[in-house]
Amino acid sequence: MTQTADLIVIGGGIHGSSTALFAALRGMSVIVIEKDTVARHASGVNAGGVRRLGRHLAEVPLSQHSMEIWYGLQDMLGADCGFQIAPQIKVAENEEELDRHRARVQTLNRMGFYHETILDQPQVRHYLPAVADHVVGGLASLRDGFAQPFWTTTAIARKATQAGVVFKEGERVLSLKRETDWTVTTDQDIYQAPKVLNAAGAWAGALAGSLGEYAPVEAIAPMMIVTARLPKFCDAVVGATGRPLSFKQMPNGTVVIGGGRRGRADTATNTSEMLFPELRNTAATAMDIFPIMRGATIVRSWSGVEGRMPDDIPVIGPSALHDGLYHSFGFSAHGFQMGPGTGETMAGLIETGATQFDLSAFAIDRFAPPNT
Amino acid sequence: MTQHSPMEPTKVDVAVIGAGPAGMAAAVTASKAGLSVALLDEGQSLGGQIYRNIENGTPFRDGILGRDYVAGRTLAQSLRASDVTYLPRTTVWNISTDNMLDLSRDGSSSQLIADKIIVATGAVERPSPMPGWTLAGVTTVGALQILLKASGVVQEDAVLVGSGPLMWLVAAQMISAGTPPKAIVETTPKGRMAQAMPHILQALKGHRYLTKGLSMIRQVRGAGIPIYNAATNVRINGGEVAESVTFISKGKEHTIHSNHIALHQGVVPNQQVTRLLRCDHKWDASQHCFRPVLDGQGKTSVPDVYVAGDGAGIGGAKSAALMGRLVALAIAQEKGKALPERVDRLEAALASDGAVRPFLEAMYAPAPQFVKPAKETIVCRCEEVTAGAIQEAVDLGAPGPNQVKSFLRSGMGPCQGRVCGLVVASIIAERRKASMDETGYYRIRPPLKPIPLSELANFQPLEVAQK
Numbered sequence: 001m002t003q004t005a006d007l008i009v010i011g012g013g014i015h016g017s018s019t020a021l022f023a024a025l026r027g028m029s030v031i032v033i034e035k036d037t038v039a040r041h042a043s044g045v046n047a048g049g050v051r052r053l054g055r056h057l058a059e060v061p062l063s064q065h066s067m068e069i070w071y072g073l074q075d076m077l078g079a080d081c082g083f084q085i086a087p088q089i090k091v092a093e094n095e096e097e098l099d100r101h102r103a104r105v106q107t108l109n110r111m112g113f114y115h116e117t118i119l120d121q122p123q124v125r126h127y128l129p130a131v132a133d134h135v136v137g138g139l140a141s142l143r144d145g146f147a148q149p150f151w152t153t154t155a156i157a158r159k160a161t162q163a164g165v166v167f168k169e170g171e172r173v174l175s176l177k178r179e180t181d182w183t184v185t186t187d188q189d190i191y192q193a194p195k196v197l198n199a200a201g202a203w204a205g206a207l208a209g210s211l212g213e214y215a216p217v218e219a220i221a222p223m224m225i226v227t228a229r230l231p232k233f234c235d236a237v238v239g240a241t242g243r244p245l246s247f248k249q250m251p252n253g254t255v256v257i258g259g260g261r262r263g264r265a266d267t268a269t270n271t272s273e274m275l276f277p278e279l280r281n282t283a284a285t286a287m288d289i290f291p292i293m294r295g296a297t298i299v300r301s302w303s304g305v306e307g308r309m310p311d312d313i314p315v316i317g318p319s320a321l322h323d324g325l326y327h328s329f330g331f332s333a334h335g336f337q338m339g340p341g342t343g344e345t346m347a348g349l350i351e352t353g354a355t356q357f358d359l360s361a362f363a364i365d366r367f368a369p370p371n372t
Numbered sequence: 373m374t375q376h377s378p379m380e381p382t383k384v385d386v387a388v389i390g391a392g393p394a395g396m397a398a399a400v401t402a403s404k405a406g407l408s409v410a411l412l413d414e415g416q417s418l419g420g421q422i423y424r425n426i427e428n429g430t431p432f433r434d435g436i437l438g439r440d441y442v443a444g445r446t447l448a449q450s451l452r453a454s455d456v457t458y459l460p461r462t463t464v465w466n467i468s469t470d471n472m473l474d475l476s477r478d479g480s481s482s483q484l485i486a487d488k489i490i491v492a493t494g495a496v497e498r499p500s501p502m503p504g505w506t507l508a509g510v511t512t513v514g515a516l517q518i519l520l521k522a523s524g525v526v527q528e529d530a531v532l533v534g535s536g537p538l539m540w541l542v543a544a545q546m547i548s549a550g551t552p553p554k555a556i557v558e559t560t561p562k563g564r565m566a567q568a569m570p571h572i573l574q575a576l577k578g579h580r581y582l583t584k585g586l587s588m589i590r591q592v593r594g595a596g597i598p599i600y601n602a603a604t605n606v607r608i609n610g611g612e613v614a615e616s617v618t619f620i621s622k623g624k625e626h627t628i629h630s631n632h633i634a635l636h637q638g639v640v641p642n643q644q645v646t647r648l649l650r651c652d653h654k655w656d657a658s659q660h661c662f663r664p665v666l667d668g669q670g671k672t673s674v675p676d677v678y679v680a681g682d683g684a685g686i687g688g689a690k691s692a693a694l695m696g697r698l699v700a701l702a703i704a705q706e707k708g709k710a711l712p713e714r715v716d717r718l719e720a721a722l723a724s725d726g727a728v729r730p731f732l733e734a735m736y737a738p739a740p741q742f743v744k745p746a747k748e749t750i751v752c753r754c755e756e757v758t759a760g761a762i763q764e765a766v767d768l769g770a771p772g773p774n775q776v777k778s779f780l781r782s783g784m785g786p787c788q789g790r791v792c793g794l795v796v797a798s799i800i801a802e803r804r805k806a807s808m809d810e811t812g813y814y815r816i817r818p819p820l821k822p823i824p825l826s827e828l829a830n831f832q833p834l835e836v837a838q839k
Contacts, residue, residue, distance in 0.1 A: 037771070150775075150779070151778075151779070225828075226784075227825065257825075273468055273469060274466065274817075274818050276466060276481075276828065277483075277831055279831075280828060280829055281829075283826070283829035287825060287826065293825055296825040297786075297822045297825065298822060298824070298825055299785065299786045299819070299822045300788065301818055301819065302817050
């Protein structure tokens with residue numbers, strides 16, 4: 001039997017789930033269709049950084065808005081998301097890198113944003129007592145943080161369920177058609193709604209493509225490694241400037257190391273695979289920046305399937321071709337922090353047709369199909 | 373010795389993981405068939421767990437460990453006489469879908485590519501979760517035997533708690549060594565003999581095992597050690613160190629004081645490698661464990677991956693060696709090689725050797741206390757997660773071990789779920805009223821064993837030891 005709603009969300013990641021939650025709070029009826037389980041891919045298995053620091057300038061306003069929601073998110077959800085406010089610091093390993101950070105702070109200040117600040121050498125040592133001697137300073141956003149991705153995304157989905165959202169897990173969308181309303185046919189059922197959100201992550205490009213809308217989403221598998229517990233030595237989430245690294249010591253003492261290096265992603269089987277030779281430099285970088293890591297042992301690793309756009313910023317906004325179709329995908333391995341803010345913004349856009357944010361940088365039609 | 377660049381990793385026809393009976397036999401047979409073979413093993417020397425330290429026997433140790441142990445020496449000798457490249461002290465810590473093995477050896481990591489992979493990683497002891505089992509001084513019966521095989525050391529004053537043939541064997545070996553256990557607390561529930569009897573006629577085809585088992589039990593009973601039968605409500609007491617074990621036997625509560633408690637609930641296939649490779653597994657209701665789904669020739673659902681020995685389902689050392697040979701022959705046949713021995717004879721021998729199993733499996737199935745531990749019992753030792761916490765995660769909506777792992781970190785510690793996996797799955801299945809196959813198991817992530825971060829930074833391709 002055909003089920004109807006005001007909005008059908010395709011994809012039960014953090015973007016689909018939070019848009020569903022905020023849409024339900026606005027009074028809309030919402031069905032979320034997820035081919036696996038909620039938070040199965042990038043939304044559940046990312047590094048957990050809640051980071052404004054170093055974002056693409058186009059993302060900064062939305063990221064700021066999201067941060068405001070993050071500060072109250074656990075209260076709003078009534079759940080522990082493992083969220084903690086903590087500094088995010090990009091260390092500069094030489095003066096040239098530090099100069100680049102200084103220029104960025106000036107640019108941000110001109111735009112009216114003051115969350116990123118320069119740390120000189122004594123300051124960077126104050127925040128990172130274990131940092132290597134050669135580090136000359138850094139760029140910091142002191143009230144960023146980190147959270148447990150799986151706890152967060154499933155807590156958002158639970159709250160959405162309480163608000164009336166219906167989650168259909170283990171159902172794969174087969175086709176999407178527009179007559180008066182949208183008809184979504186899955187491998188199990190048929191759904192109709194005037195509005196549809198494509199939040200299908202690494203699978204979103206194929207979905208958009210099925211409707212004649214070009215979106216070159218590449219499936220990637222960012223890799224993370226985890227060490228055995230170490231004595232507490234770092235409270236901040238740390239990145240490097242001239243080489244890829246994301247580095248965080250969890251409250252239990254384990255250290256999660258990732259940043260940039262990719263394994264194998266397979267969207268046909270929904271799986272990803274580690275490629276350890278790719279992590280040689282990551283391991284070396286972690287030991288260079290934190291000498292204490294020379295004694296660390298890797299106990300586990302993981303990767304998740306994520307969608308990446310060629311310009312490394314997401315697609316957010318209405319379809320360029322179809323009324324009632326919206327997109328929110330391709331966050332290119334940095335969408336976790338933006339989840340709540342983008343969800344709230346998309347819910348408003350979908351319900352009212354307008355938003356306070358300039359989404360033009362994220363328009364889907366910024367990509368020209370290869371044959372034109 | 374050759375140094376290979378990262379661009380040209382060493383290639384072999386067959387990589388065999390594990391140098392126990394299955395691995396040694398598979399390697400020798402594959403090599404005899406003309407295939408290039410690398411035998412990779414974590415241990416210092418050949419033998420795996422069952423034939424551990426087999427090449428360094430002394431008459432005294434051989435006398436304690438017995439004829440079945442000494443039989444492994446022939447296999448080790450045939451391996452030494454073969455063209456197999458044997459790499460001891462080598463941990464396979466990852467295998468990717470392109471048949472690339474990531475190895476750690478003597479503190480450095482390298483790679484090996486293999487056309488075919490034979491997983492011969494054997495069995496692990498079934499966990500015995502009970503109150504106090506994480507205290508210092510609590511070990512397993514298997515670990516006591518390894519101590520005995522590796523260095524001839526026998527733990528004094530030990531109390532053996534559990535069930536199954538290995539417990540009786542180790543008790544008999546400890547008696548032969550002149551250091552008998554302080555007591556045996558047998559947890560096999562009442563009525564098991566009646567459940568096992570329907571299998572006795574078939575088991576008599578394997579009468580050698582029954583005779584050996586009975587004589588072991590007789591030897592232990594004759595040694596005057598206190599033996600408590602059908603023990604229930606077993607718990608270990610102590611602050612940080614085990615001080616005593618308390619249980620009910622024949623309606624009476626007993627407490628035995630000892631700082632050394634050794635637990636055992638039988639052995640189950642070690643699934644780490646086959647799970648890492650995403651082979652299909654199925655629940656075996658008779659052996660109470662998952663085993664990889666295999667065709668008749670040891671082939672898994674994943675191309676080029678085979679399993680031989682106890683990792684395919686518990687069959688013991690002799691069956692493991694037979695299966696190793698059969699799997700090697702299947703690969704040789706696929707590669708168009710002439711077969712060095714006859715398949716039908718091996719198959720007949722395998723069937724005859726396994727005749728006793730259904731009887732043993734019915735007799736020594738794990739007691740309910742260890743399958744459904746009480747709420748407050750710690751199940752995941754690495755992250756100290758209790759049975760009750762797992763039940764709560766299920767109630768919050770976690771449908772399987774992987775979601776429970778994401779909620780609670782169970783199975784995320786250094787053991788990678790090797791110890792707790794089966795118990796976590798059975799608690800979830802029980803709570804959700806689902807089958808074990810529906811519930812499933814942890815996705816196993818590399819590294820299979822911890823490796824130093826510095827070793828990853830210096831990751832090198834393989835250097836093959838020249839024989």
